[in-house]
Amino acid sequence: MEKQLKKGAEASLYQTKWFGEEAIRKIRILKTFRQSVLDLKLRQSRTRREALFLKEARRVGVNTPLVYFVDVNKAEIIMQFIPGRRLKEIIDVYEENFSLEWCKEAGRYIARLHSAEIIHGDLTTSNFIISDNRLILIDFGLSFYSQRLEDKAIDIHLLNMVVKSAHNIYAEKIIHAVLMGYQEIAGESSSHSLLERMKIVELRGRYKRDE
Amino acid sequence: MKFLETFTGEPEGSKLGITCLGIESTAHTFGVSIISIGGNTKPEILSDVRRVYQPEKGKGIHPREASRHHAKIAASTVTEALKKAKTPMEDIHIVSFSQGPGLGPCLRVGAVVARSISAYYHLPLIPVNHAVAHIELAAMLTGVSDPLVLLVSGGHTVITSFSSGRWRVFGETLDITIGQLIDQFGRAAGFSSPFGIAFEEYAKKSQNFIDLPYTIKGNDVSFSGLLTTSKRLFRDDKKLEDICFSIQETGFAMLAESVERALAFVEKDELLLVGGVAANNRLQNMLQGVCKIHKSNFFSIPKVFSGDCGAQISWNGIQAFKAGVSVGISDSSVKPSWRLDEVDVKWRSN
Known part of the structure; x- marks a missing residue:
């Protein structure tokens, strides 16, 4: 019997079995408030991207759930079930060294993706799971290939914004840890140009932050 | 400062009422509103007078011309209010x-008008952030307490909710606002701004969906590609109603998705739609759809108060003053780029 685990913004998650293995069925449900042509296009393209990038990320050393089965027509993916805690929760129950070490590992993951020209597109502290002392990255529905510095900068800028909004007390430390991890993998000069570009992205927003 | 002395000695909710004259002057609208609140009574909007600068057909707001318009009608607008x-x-x-x-x-x-009144009549001067003021008036009028807010207008496209003393941003535009998208497309098609009402009318006439750039990055949206493509389609003689319909379906679906993501993240059970674009029925309808899925209650600012107006400034002025906010004239310089998440909100708690 399937159990609904989560009704997210974009997809619903069910816990299920796949040939005896614990699995997750992720289905992007039809949204009747959206124009039907657009709705179908979005659900199918994201299912396709997610399946592709879950696999591509693993190839460059970023742990992701295994994909068992994809049905693009139904906008459905069956993947490995990952038990564990989200990075968000590990930050909320703040134990400085422990929490920041995982943030640093998240930074390494992002750098590995970017070095392979993969942009995650939806980096949040909810999309990293700590399981069996390993970091797992999920939710690749908005991922795409790009070698542009701009896209990499926006990728981290978005995470930065989430951290500032959701974990405002520790925001500075968290962001610092992420960037440290990033620099470890990407190198000093890549990280430096990324930071410069992030400033430009931020200034382009509606009202700039006076910081 | 007799009043101020009396007031500061009183506990909150005292019998002493406050009457505020609020002045809105951020863009095309010069608005003045008087709001009064008794010790224990609900606030009452006694007047809300607006004078709107009208740009030439096919043109946007010219800041200098708009400011000249405001200067010319400022005194009479205050008197009328x-x-x-x-x-x-x-x-x-x-x-x-x-x-x-x-x-x-x-x-x-x-600011000049407000400082002059404040100095001449010896009244406390209260600075207000217009984005926050949009939200607070809507919260007062709809009675919501702790909502997720979508603020959409010519000047704003932002998703925010209140936590630890500030309105925190959970999503926003990375470039232009939804209001700018609509108005700038309208101008390219030869209409005067604001184009919102005509835009919705044209969109209603079509069901023919044209594929347009749908750009969502995390919780943020970007409308610049959508604008460029829409202008090109118009130059290529695509039907205006088809383009309007497609912009509406695509742009609003992006907003709906951002809202949905934020709603799932912050887990609030109220959604409040605020700002000039809140008047659009299709946007309201899409967000109702989002709320239905996430079992949240949908609220929207009443149409008359959705656009820029003095009532927003007047009401937030009262809230801020009661929480101890005021400035001296020397500290009252305008802040053209003042983000809503930089405002220390002392009148809310959680």
Whole structure:
């Protein structure tokens, strides 16, 4: 019997079995408030991207759930079930060294993706799971290939914004840890140009932050 | 400062009422509103007078021209607001003004008027952030307490909710606002701004969906690609109603998705739609759909108060003053780029 685990913004998650293995069925449900042509296009393209990038990320050393089965027509993916805690929760129950070490590992993951020209597109502290002392990255529905510095900068800028909004007390430390991890993998000069570009992205927003 | 001395000695919710004259002057609208609140009574909007600068056909707001318009009609607008409120100047306790964000030249007109009144009548001067003021008036009028907010207008596209002393941003535009998208497309098609009402009318006439750039990055949206493509389609002689329909379906679906993501993340059970674009029925309808899925209650600012107006500034002025906010004239410079998440919100708690 399937159990609904989560009704997210974009997809619903069910816990299920796949040939005896614990699995997750992720289905992007039809949204009747959206124009039907657009709705179908979005659900199918994201299912396709997610399946592709879950696999591509693993190839460059970023742990992701295994994909068992994809049905693009139904906008459905069956993947490995990952038990564990989200990075968000590990930050909320703040134990400085422990929490920041995982943030640093998240930074390494992002750098590995970017070095392979993969942009995650939806980096949040909810999309990293700590399981069996390993970091797992999920939710690749908005991922795409790009070698542009701009896209990499926006990728981290978005995470930065989430951290500032959701974990405002520790925001500075968290962001610092992420960037440290990033620099470890990407190198000093890549990280430096990324930071410069992030400033430009931020200034382009509606009202700039006076910081 | 007799009133101020009396007031500061009183606990909150005392019998002493406050009457505020609020001045909005961020962009095309110069608005003045008088709002009064008794010790234990609900606030009452006694007047809300607006004068709107109208740009030439096919043109946007020219900041200098708009500020000249505001300067010309400022005095008569204040007089009319007092008259409509049947309130003599002696009964006004505080003056609030939109300090930002907005167009510098326009902001300065409102600020000068507010400072002059404050200095001449010895009244406390209260600076207000217009984005926050949009939200707070809507919260007061709809009675919501702790909502997720979508603020959409010519100047704003932002998703926010209140936590630990500030309105925190959970999503926003990375470039232009939804209002700019609609208005700038309208101008390219030869209409005057604001284009919102005509835009919705044209969109209603079509069911023919054209594929347009749908750009969502995390919780953020970007409308610049959508604008460029829409303008090109118009030049290529695609039907205006088809383009309007497709912009509406695509742009609003992006907003709906951002809202949905934020709603799932912050887990609030109220959604509040605010700002000029809140008047659009299709947007309301899509967000109702989002709320239905996530079992949240949907609220929207009443249409008359959705656009820029003095009532926003006046009401938030009262809230801020009660929480101890006021500025001296030397600290009252306008802040054209003042983000809503930089405002220390002392009148809310959680």
